[in-house]
Amino acid sequence: MSQPLSQQYREILVGLGENPEREGLLDTPKRAAKAMQYLCHGYQQSLDEIVNGALFESDNDEMVIVKDIELYSLCEHHLLPFIGKAHVAYIPTGKVLGLSKVARIVDMYARRLQIQENLTKQIADAIQRVTNAAGVAVVIEAKHMCMMMRGVEKQNSVMSSSVMLGAFRESCNTRHEFLQLIGRNN
Structure with a gap:
C-alpha cells in the first residue's frame, strides 16, 4: 500500500x-x-456531474462567448503552476449551456496535471459533446511558472493555444468574428 x-x-x-x-x-x-x-480536484469530477442537466432550449443560433475565464493549472512536466484565462465560444443548435457550466468545465480540466495544448482541446471537445454545437472555439492565454521561475526564466512570456471545431474551423468569417470579439484579431 x-x-x-x-x-x-x-x-x-x-x-x-x-x-x-x-x-x-x-x-x-x-x-x-x-x-x-x-x-488536482478535477480528477474527482465528471462532465455529466458538472453540467448536471443545465442545457436549455433556445432558438438562438448565433455565437455565444464566455471570455476571460480565469484558470489555474499545474504543468504535468514540473508540477509548477500556469495561470491564465480561457475564451470559449460555441454556436448553438437548439440548446444553450448554463453560463456557469462553461467556467466549471474549464476548471474541471484545468484542475488536473496538464499541458496547455491538451487543456485547450479537452475544453473544446467537452463543450462540443455537451451542446452538439455547430462549432466550438477555445483560446487560452497563460503564463507558465516552469518557464518563468526556472529554465529560461522569461518573465513576460505568454503562451496562447487555440482549438477551432466545426464552423470555427470551416469558416474564416466565423473564426475572425470570434477572434475580434475576444480582442485577438485587430
Missing part, C-alpha cells in the same frame, strides 16, 4: 535537505498534501 501523500511530502523535504521537524515545517507535509489534492 502506498504512503499517504503527506508522508511523501515529508520525504521530499528530507530529500531537499530540510528538517521536517523544524517548527516552520511541522505541518507543511499535511498542508502541502491538502493543497495538492485541491489543485
Whole structure:
C-alpha cells in the first residue's frame, strides 16, 4: 500500500535537505498534501456531474462567448503552476449551456496535471459533446511558472493555444468574428 501523500511530502523535504521537524515545517507535509489534492480536484469530477442537466432550449443560433475565464493549472512536466484565462465560444443548435457550466468545465480540466495544448482541446471537445454545437472555439492565454521561475526564466512570456471545431474551423468569417470579439484579431 502506498504512503499517504503527506508522508511523501515529508520525504521530499528530507530529500531537499530540510528538517521536517523544524517548527516552520511541522505541518507543511499535511498542508502541502491538502493543497495538492485541491489543485488536482478535477480528477474527482465528471462532465455529466458538472453540467448536471443545465442545457436549455433556445432558438438562438448565433455565437455565444464566455471570455476571460480565469484558470489555474499545474504543468504535468514540473508540477509548477500556469495561470491564465480561457475564451470559449460555441454556436448553438437548439440548446444553450448554463453560463456557469462553461467556467466549471474549464476548471474541471484545468484542475488536473496538464499541458496547455491538451487543456485547450479537452475544453473544446467537452463543450462540443455537451451542446452538439455547430462549432466550438477555445483560446487560452497563460503564463507558465516552469518557464518563468526556472529554465529560461522569461518573465513576460505568454503562451496562447487555440482549438477551432466545426464552423470555427470551416469558416474564416466565423473564426475572425470570434477572434475580434475576444480582442485577438485587430
